[in-house]
Amino acid sequence: MQLTKTGSVPLATLLAAEAMNVLDATITQVAGPAIHADLGGPASAIPWFGAAYTLPFAMLLFTGGRLGDLLGRRRVFLCGVTMFALASLCCALAPGTGVLIGARAVQGMAAALVIPQTFGLIKAMFSGPALAAALGWNGPVVGLSAVSGPLLGALLTDLVSWRAAFLVNVPISLAVLVAGRTLPEDRAEHPVRLDVQGTLLASLGMGLVVYPLLDRWNWALFAAGAAVLVLFGFHQRNRRHPLVEPSLFEHRGFPAALAASTLFFAVMNGLMLVVVLHQQLDEGLGVLASGLTLLPWSGGLAISSWVAGKWLVPRHGSRVAFAGLALLLAGILLALGGTLPIALGIGGLGLGLFTVPFFTAALSVVRPQETGSAAGLLNAVQQVGATLGIAVFGSVFLHGRSVVGAFSLAAVLVVATMVATVLMPRTGAFATPRRP
Known part of the structure; x- marks a missing residue:
């Protein structure tokens, strides 16, 4: 399932924007204490460096998907990238905690405009096996970006400044805007008005x-x-x-995908936070050292994503997702025994095996007219899951300083994710969308 050279440039443009937006959801996890030390303010503001981004991101994804249906996905995508670049510059130049949190909220709003359009534009540009190949890139890009955020934030904070973690978005955004000229315009065939009350x-x-x-x-x-x-x-x-098409819930596979996404990203983001807090607060490691602890986690995801996309998913379809969750569970249980680096490596392998087939399977039951609503809802629950994971796992760890408690909770949630995944649609070499 090879993509043509003509299609690879627009796809790379979309994935670059998606990676940038997803990465910024976790980039402050390691750098939060350093930001607080520089800007001052109450310690309770530290969690909001991340939440100020993920909350509006999650809340407005419904609207972002529908705006793409109404106004054109290419137009909304480019507007969102422009808004994201300007907000990132404000974050980098923020003189105080309040300004930073406000600019992070604007970043989250911009991300809500960008992310839903990537799904719609990919489905507009590709079909059949090429569509499956393009969507197959989405999972690993999202997963790798999410787990790489803390590592990149730690690296830039240690070598330059925490401000560089935001400033780097500006040249990337400019490159995406230039390459965005290759994207086709696409909108819903029968667009409907925005549901303001629902929003x-x-x-x-x-x-x-x-x-x-x-x-x-x-x-x-x-x-x-x-x-x-x-x-x-x-x-x-x-x-x-x-705002949310009720027809999406006619097939049990899509609600199951929403549940699986919420649980999976809660575990992934929550465990990253627990590991970083444990390394900094209990082990006394610095920003960079604690960020590097997650290297087996992100490295395992990168390796397994490549292997799954090239060989496993084309042969075995969505069954690969179950193998991924089993590996993730094995890594979590191994961590309870104290071998953290190996456990994180095994868990990272599981992340990649799950994320590659997940989005293809989740969208395989979506009709063309449901794309905007489905993409917004799927990404909204992903961000809600990430936010809930940070809140719940962070609380479990901080209140009792219990790594064992946090990893035990993660094991329970992975088992629940397995149950939800059983109810998702099964896909083979590529997904066959429902007919209009």
């Missing part, structure tokens, strides 16, 4: 659910957020043009 309900609900998990664990706010999300569900059922 507000979804944003409010997710914000109320996630906020108390990051600050003070206010269960009343959490319950209120859950109630608002239930109201959002009923609101969508009664809308002529809902």
Whole structure:
């Protein structure tokens, strides 16, 4: 399943933008203490260096997908990249904690415009085996970018400054904007109006659910957020043009994919945070040394992604995802015995085997007119999962300084991910989308 030279440049452009946006979701995990030491402010602001990005990212992905349907995916993609570059520059120049957190929020909004368009444009440019090959790149790019964020943040912080971790986005964004001329314009065949009420309900609900998990664990706010999300569900059922297409839930495979994505990215991001905190707070390692601890994790993902995409997934399809989760579970259990570097390497191999077939399988039941909504929803739960993972795993570790407790929780969630994956659609050499 080879991509043509003509298609490889636009695909590389989309993947570069996606990698940049996903990477920035985790880039402050290691650098947070150094940023706080430089800018000052309360210590409680440190988690918000990451959450200020992931929260608006998650909350506005619904809207980003629908705007692509309405206004054209290429146009929205380029606007989002421009906005991301400017916000990154503001982060790099931030004189204080408040400005940085605000600029991070704008970055997250821009990412919500960029990410959904990558799925839609890929599906517009490719079909059949070439589409499967293009989507097959998406999983490892997302996974490797997410696990590489802390390592890159640590490297730039130690060698230059934490500001360089944001400034590097500017030249990458400019390159993407230049190469973005090769992208075709694409929009929904029958675009519908934006559901403003649905957007507000979804944003409010997710914000109320996630906020108390990051600050003070206010269960009343959490319950209120859950109630608002239930109201959002009923609101969508009664809308002529809902923000989230109800037809996505007609096949059990897509809701199962949403659950698997939430759980998987919660484990991946939560464990990265626990490992880094353990190395810095318990072992006394510096920023760079603690970041390098994750090298087996990201290296294992890179190797297994390449092997899975080239040989395993074309032969065995989505069954490779189960092997990936089994390896991830084995790595977690091994970590409980104390052999952390080897455990992280094995776990990283599992990450790559899972992420390569996951997105292809998740989107195999999506109709063309559902692409924007599906992409926004799939990426939204990914970011919600990442945020929940950071909040929950961070709390488990910090309250009891228990690495064992955090890894035990991760093992339980990986088993739950396996159950959700069983219900996902099965794919072979390439996915066959549903007919309109």
